[in-house]
Amino acid sequence: MSKKPNEMTITEAARALRLPACRQARLTVRELWDACANTAKEKNPELNAYLEIFDADEIAIISAQERIDAGEESLLCGIPLAVKDNILIEGKIASAASKMLENYRATYDATVIAKLKAAGALFIGRTNMDEFAMGSSTEHSAFGMTKNPHDTSRVPGGSSGGSAAAVAGDTVIAALGSDTGGSIRQPAALTGLVGLKPTYGAVSRSGLIAMGSSLDQIGPLTKTVEDARIVYETIKGSDPMDSTTIPEDLYPACEVHQKLRIGIPRHLLNESVTAEVQSAFDETLTKLESAGHTLVDIELPTSSHALAAYYVIMPAEASTNLARLDGMRYGHAARGETLLADYLQSRTEGFGEETRRRILLGTFVLSSGYIDAYYRKADASRAVLRREYAQAFAQVDVIAFPTTLAPAFKFGEKSDPISMYLEDIFTVTANLTGMPAISVPMGAVERPSTSLGTGETKQLPIGFHITAPHQAENVLFAAAAEVEKVHSS
Numbered sequence: 001m002s003k004k005p006n007e008m009t010i011t012e013a014a015r016a017l018r019l020p021a022c023r024q025a026r027l028t029v030r031e032l033w034d035a036c037a038n039t040a041k042e043k044n045p046e047l048n049a050y051l052e053i054f055d056a057d058e059i060a061i062i063s064a065q066e067r068i069d070a071g072e073e074s075l076l077c078g079i080p081l082a083v084k085d086n087i088l089i090e091g092k093i094a095s096a097a098s099k100m101l102e103n104y105r106a107t108y109d110a111t112v113i114a115k116l117k118a119a120g121a122l123f124i125g126r127t128n129m130d131e132f133a134m135g136s137s138t139e140h141s142a143f144g145m146t147k148n149p150h151d152t153s154r155v156p157g158g159s160s161g162g163s164a165a166a167v168a169g170d171t172v173i174a175a176l177g178s179d180t181g182g183s184i185r186q187p188a189a190l191t192g193l194v195g196l197k198p199t200y201g202a203v204s205r206s207g208l209i210a211m212g213s214s215l216d217q218i219g220p221l222t223k224t225v226e227d228a229r230i231v232y233e234t235i236k237g238s239d240p241m242d243s244t245t246i247p248e249d250l251y252p253a254c255e256v257h258q259k260l261r262i263g264i265p266r267h268l269l270n271e272s273v274t275a276e277v278q279s280a281f282d283e284t285l286t287k288l289e290s291a292g293h294t295l296v297d298i299e300l301p302t303s304s305h306a307l308a309a310y311y312v313i314m315p316a317e318a319s320t321n322l323a324r325l326d327g328m329r330y331g332h333a334a335r336g337e338t339l340l341a342d343y344l345q346s347r348t349e350g351f352g353e354e355t356r357r358r359i360l361l362g363t364f365v366l367s368s369g370y371i372d373a374y375y376r377k378a379d380a381s382r383a384v385l386r387r388e389y390a391q392a393f394a395q396v397d398v399i400a401f402p403t404t405l406a407p408a409f410k411f412g413e414k415s416d417p418i419s420m421y422l423e424d425i426f427t428v429t430a431n432l433t434g435m436p437a438i439s440v441p442m443g444a445v446e447r448p449s450t451s452l453g454t455g456e457t458k459q460l461p462i463g464f465h466i467t468a469p470h471q472a473e474n475v476l477f478a479a480a481a482e483v484e485k486v487h488s489s
């Protein structure tokens with residue numbers, strides 16, 4: 001049976017949109033939009049992937065069709081995309097899934113949105129997320145949780161869980177997320193998608209609601225590695241609106257070897273990795289080896305401290321970024337008896353529990369007397385991590401480990417914050433070092449489902465995580481395509 005338009009990848013949809021008019025399989029931009037928008041409306045009451053599904057933008061649809069008919073080359077022309085609710089689209093609400101910004105309407109386009117609009121892409125809606133991108137399950141949204149389309153009794157991961165569920169639920173062709181500590185890669189892994197966190201500075205953060213400014217990057221969640229490459233190529237580039245963006249050639253170019261040397265830090269894969277994830281990972285490695293790639297054991301001793309460093313740096317940066325949301329300048333504004341009461345009330349009512357926890361943690365680690373012990377130490381560890389990775393990259397092209405310890409968990413299972421933070425154990429290092437990283441599907445694990453009768457099981461996807469040197473996205477895509485290949489054969 002042929003695929004429905006909403007089930008297609010970017011490449012497939014782009015091809016179908018370009019078939020000669022006489023062919024039956026030819027797709028129009030309108031048909032593609034309708035297939036996605038109708039499926040999104042049908043599934044959203046169950047999935048809660050979208051906070052808002054936009055009305056069709058007739059002018060954009062017609063102009064995309066005209067461009068395709070006139071020979072437009074951008075494969076994103078006419079393709080519907082979903083956008084995480086912390087990325088600004090002019091005229092639309094961008095709430096970061098917080099009560100604080102519930103009614104905040106963006107006055108300009110994020111640079112990535114402007115680039116995608118220029119390529120002719122269409123936007124189907126804004127997706128649910130953990131409030132201000134703090135979390136790994138989308139349970140911290142102020143607007144209800146999102147369900148994993150593979151098993152609706154489980155989380156889709158987070159914080160870009162809405163974007164992941166939207167794509168995995170076949171309600172849209174691809175989506176944008178943001179990744180500060182794993183928020184693109186972990187939900188991609190838990191929903192069977194490809195998720196890319198680009199090199200820090202490769203993609204503009206202008207128009208992304210900031211969480212951890214030295215860690216945040218926007219990136220794609222897609223059905224294939226090729227689709228991730230297409231979105232990345234369109235959104236990347238230095239930007240005068242973001243002074244942390246980098247020129248294309250800031251780092252030395254990395255050659256793509258046909259036969260890859262894959263570094264495995266086996267010492268990190270201890271008993272905390274579930275047996276099924278470990279065996280799926282080992283199986284993938286064996287297949288890669290049979291395909292002619294070389295496996296190399298490497299040591300990354302400081303990586304075991306990365307999670308602790310991340311949970312000092314990220315709250316520190318988030319606490320300063322969120323200080324502007326004070327009931328005076330933006331967002332929810334409550335009025336008390338005094339100015340201080342205005343601040344307290346606005347922030348207490350506007351922010352959810354996890355956000356408040358991180359603001360407290362962040363202001364603590366930055367406070368005089370503690371800044372040296374916590375923030376400066378954590379910050380110093382970034383240079384050590386970068387050095388260790390650089391040393392490893394002298395011997396290998398890429399570094400691989402599983403994206404998560406286990407498949408998607410059940411709602412409420414990680415109500416203890418520390419257990420939730422452990423979800424990010426493998427993903428945070430790429431944000432601390434600024435290196436690009438990707439999660440690619442590596443099969444599924446069978447687990448009982450509580451949403452069905454007893455004895456029924458569901459296949460839960462898991463991910464293979466690859467890190468490459470700064471600006472070596474070309475190497476990353478090549479390695480990811482190899483993993484995709486061994487899993488499809």
Ligand code: GLN
Pocket residue numbers: 133134135136158159178179180181182183184211314424
């Ligand atoms: N789960 C991590 C956190 O809660 C990462 C979040 C993110 O990447 N935005 O901080």
